[in-house]
Structure formats: C-alpha cells, structure tokens
Amino acid sequence: MTQAPQKFDLLLKGGTLLDPGQGIHLLRDVAFSGGRVAEVAEHIAGDLALDVLDAKGKLVTPGLIDVHGHYYHGNGALSVDARRSALPAGVTTVVDAGSAGWANYGALRDYVAPASGLRMLAFLHIGAIGLVTSQVLKGELHDTRVIDVDRTAQHVLDNPGFAVGVKVRMFINSIAYWDAQQVLRQARAAADQSKTRLMVHVSNPPIPLPEILDVMGSGDVVTHVYNGNQEHILDAQGKVRPEVRAAMDRGVVMDVAHAGIHCDIGIVREALAQGFPPTTISTDIHHGPAERVLYQLNDLIGKFVALGLSLDDAVAATTASPAQILGLADEIGSLRVGMAGDAAVFDRDEGDHTWQDAAGNMVKGSLKLHTFATVRDGAVLWRRPE
Ligand SMILES: [Zn+2]
Structure with missing residues (x-):
C-alpha cells in the first residue's frame, strides 16, 4: 500500500x-x-x-519582530549575535538600529545577516560608521564631518529590502547641544531623500523633546519612548505632554527600545493609564555593563502584560504592528x-514573576x-x- x-x-x-x-x-x-x-x-x-x-x-x-536591537555582531563590542540572543526568544526578524552607517554596513548585509539565519534589516545611522565611534569617543556625532546626507540617503535607496530608514541619537553624550538641531535636520533630510523613515533616540536629549517631535511625522519612530530621564513624555503633573500626544495622533510610532536603562516602570504605568500604549515593543539588545538588566523580546511581552497591557496587545506590538510600520505587513507579522x-x-x-528597571522599580x-x-x-x- x-x-x-x-x-x-x-x-x-x-x-x-x-x-x-x-x-x-x-x-x-x-x-x-x-x-x-x-x-x-x-x-x-x-x-x-x-x-x-x-x-x-x-x-x-507569528515570529516576533524586534525593530530596535544591535545585531552587527563583530563590529565593535556593542552588538550581539542574533543567533544566540534573538532566535531563542522566538524572534525571526531583527532590525539593527543604526549600529552601522553608509560606510560600514556592507558586512552586516552580506555576512552577518545571512549567517544569522534570521531576516535582518537595518536603519543606517546618520554618522558614516554608526555607533563604532560612540564606543571609542563616548559619542558618535561630536565631529559632524562624519555626516553625509546624500551618501546616507543613496545607500538606503540602493538597498530596498534591507535598509529601512535613517537613525539618529538625540542623546546628550552623543552630540554637542549646539549641533543638535542641525544634525536632526540632516537626519530628517536623509530619511526624506531615501523615501523611508526616521528613527530618533529621545532618551536624555540635548534639546527639548517638543523640538525633536516637531520634525517627526507619520511612520517616523520615537525610540525609548518610556525613558525616565530628563525630557520624558510626562509633564510636571504626570500627564502625557500635549506635544507627545499630538505626535501619536499624527502617526508617529512610539517604540519601547527597552535596553534596561530606557524604560521606566513608573512612566509606563502612567502612560498606559492615560491611554498611551506603545506602537511597538523592542529590546534595544546590546552588550552593556554587567549590572544592566536587559530583556529579550519574549520577556518584554511578559513584562508589559504585568504592567497592564493585554497579551493580545503585547503580541500585536511585537508582530503585526512592527510589520506594518516596516511596510512588510503582507509578508511578516502574521500567519495568514x-x-x-x-x-x-x-x-x-x-x-x-518579577520584572525590574534600571531605577530599581519592580x-x-x-x-x-x-x-x-x-x-x-x-x-x-x-x-x-x-
Ligand atoms: Zn539602540
């Protein structure tokens, strides 16, 4: 038979x-x-x-999607090996958030991504060699000669299906405050010229948060949205600032990028109570100091459920929502x-289970x-x- x-x-x-x-x-x-x-x-x-x-x-x-991590394994000490960190977390798509810029992303695309077995995409940093300079100089944009808008935009344009946008860190240690507005405009220009999107780190910025949000529109990504540093999303009365709500209303993506140091439990609680949920939950996974508590994406689902998000919403924020903001909703993020x-x-x-943050909140x-x-x-x- x-x-x-x-x-x-x-x-x-x-x-x-x-x-x-x-x-x-x-x-x-x-x-x-x-x-x-x-x-x-x-x-x-x-x-x-x-x-x-x-x-x-x-x-x-559906396979989880991490829209902010550092996955350029071997390029400096910051990035992790996706095969060892993301894969055992149920993650099948990772997005490197600016570990590399236009001058050094080639090995990420050609060697690291294929070797990982995962789908790997990247935001290119507005600085030519990404975060490598940050590790040796404690800040990647103090010398703004590393910025080339045209080349950044061209390399993003030349890599559809891999390069998904432009990343800039509005972080007090990565950039001089007197250059911050100019650099933000340059990153904006590169994102526009490449017809993609802008991802902006907003934790501890050198300029006020509303000035950053001013240049961000539908589909751009605010990353580290629940950080508890200066210039966070709540006002002195603990209410979500009107500029932040306006940004959400016009379609700016609100991304967690947890990292251990960029996601304050008190801010998340207030935000969720006031109807300000994350669009996407991501890890910002990287090799940090030993005391830093980093969580993988499957653990962040548990943590956000503990903070009050429904399991369905937490899974949406790690599957369907990131797929949609990456323009890949017909390919990933669902099992249709x-x-x-x-x-x-x-x-x-x-x-x-107990989850913690860098401030010691549980x-x-x-x-x-x-x-x-x-x-x-x-x-x-x-x-x-x-
Ligand atoms: Zn990051």
Whole structure:
C-alpha cells in the first residue's frame, strides 16, 4: 500500500494561535510548505506533514519582530549575535538600529545577516560608521564631518529590502547641544531623500523633546519612548505632554527600545493609564555593563502584560504592528496563508514573576513566555534543548 505524499513540510499541531494580525486567538493548527504558511485550520491531519511539532498546551504566534536591537555582531563590542540572543526568544526578524552607517554596513548585509539565519534589516545611522565611534569617543556625532546626507540617503535607496530608514541619537553624550538641531535636520533630510523613515533616540536629549517631535511625522519612530530621564513624555503633573500626544495622533510610532536603562516602570504605568500604549515593543539588545538588566523580546511581552497591557496587545506590538510600520505587513507579522513561514511556539509559565528597571522599580506579573521553538521559513530553526 502506498502512502499519500506529504503536502506540508511542517505542522504545528494542537496549539493556541495568537495572531493579532488576523484577529485570531483560538486553537488552530498551522501548516507550512515551501517556506510559507500553507494552511491554518482547526484540524490538520498529522500524516499530511513531514515534520509535526506537538504544540498542545502551547501558544503559537507569528515570529516576533524586534525593530530596535544591535545585531552587527563583530563590529565593535556593542552588538550581539542574533543567533544566540534573538532566535531563542522566538524572534525571526531583527532590525539593527543604526549600529552601522553608509560606510560600514556592507558586512552586516552580506555576512552577518545571512549567517544569522534570521531576516535582518537595518536603519543606517546618520554618522558614516554608526555607533563604532560612540564606543571609542563616548559619542558618535561630536565631529559632524562624519555626516553625509546624500551618501546616507543613496545607500538606503540602493538597498530596498534591507535598509529601512535613517537613525539618529538625540542623546546628550552623543552630540554637542549646539549641533543638535542641525544634525536632526540632516537626519530628517536623509530619511526624506531615501523615501523611508526616521528613527530618533529621545532618551536624555540635548534639546527639548517638543523640538525633536516637531520634525517627526507619520511612520517616523520615537525610540525609548518610556525613558525616565530628563525630557520624558510626562509633564510636571504626570500627564502625557500635549506635544507627545499630538505626535501619536499624527502617526508617529512610539517604540519601547527597552535596553534596561530606557524604560521606566513608573512612566509606563502612567502612560498606559492615560491611554498611551506603545506602537511597538523592542529590546534595544546590546552588550552593556554587567549590572544592566536587559530583556529579550519574549520577556518584554511578559513584562508589559504585568504592567497592564493585554497579551493580545503585547503580541500585536511585537508582530503585526512592527510589520506594518516596516511596510512588510503582507509578508511578516502574521500567519495568514501565503505569508512567510515564520512562527514562535511558547510555553506559558503562569506563576510569580518579577520584572525590574534600571531605577530599581519592580513590577510583579503572572505570565512569562518560555520559547519552545522558533520557526523560520517553514522549518524549525531553534528548539529548546531537552
Ligand atoms: Zn539602540
């Protein structure tokens, strides 16, 4: 007797699919073939697939998307190895946030990204060699000769599908305050010339936050939105500042970029209570000092649920929302049939969990997601060791 040929390469069977991009939070089987999502249904027979992963009792989501991390492994001491950090967190798409500029992104695109096995995109820093100068000079834009608007824009334009925008840090140590307005305008110009978007670090800026927000429009990204440093998003009475709310209303993306030092638990609580949720949750993962508490993206879902976001909203902020702001909503961030076969499978650890921030604030939560498997291009790329 001959067996029917298997029509699927991989089947995630028996799990609860949480896919905010298509409004699903239900028991669903998900099958992949040819690297894409082939079928999503209540029951898909196991013998139709070459490989079946038992997801009973587990949570299945689209592969997570980290829109702000430092993934240029080997380029200075800052960046992490995505394969060791993002992949075991259920992340399948990472965006390097300006570790490199126009003069040194080539090896990120040609060697680091392919070696990672993940989908890797990048914001190019407005400084020619990105954050390398920051590590040796304690600030990357003190000498503004490293800025070339035309070349930055051209390299972004020349790399569709890899370069997604321009990054600048409005950070008191990275730039002289008397140059800050000029540099911000140059970064704005490069983003406009490249027809992409601008990502601006707003933690501890050398100029007032409203002046920064003034140059930002729909689709641009405020990163480190909940930092607790000077010039944060709340006014003296603890209310979300009107300029910040106006920016959100006109479509400026509000991105977490946690980093350990850029996300204050008190600010998040106030912001959520006042109806100011994050558009995207990201890690800003990097090699920091030993005392810095950094969280991976699956842990940030748990932390934001502890802070009051629903699980559906936290997963949306790490899947459908980042896909949409990157212009990739037809490809990633959801498990609709035909989309990229990128998924994550988690165990729900429902117990007592404590999350902290750099200021020493704590928040207790009852959910932690432990990655069980990460699926990329329709195949299991990482699985938790037994
Ligand atoms: Zn960063």
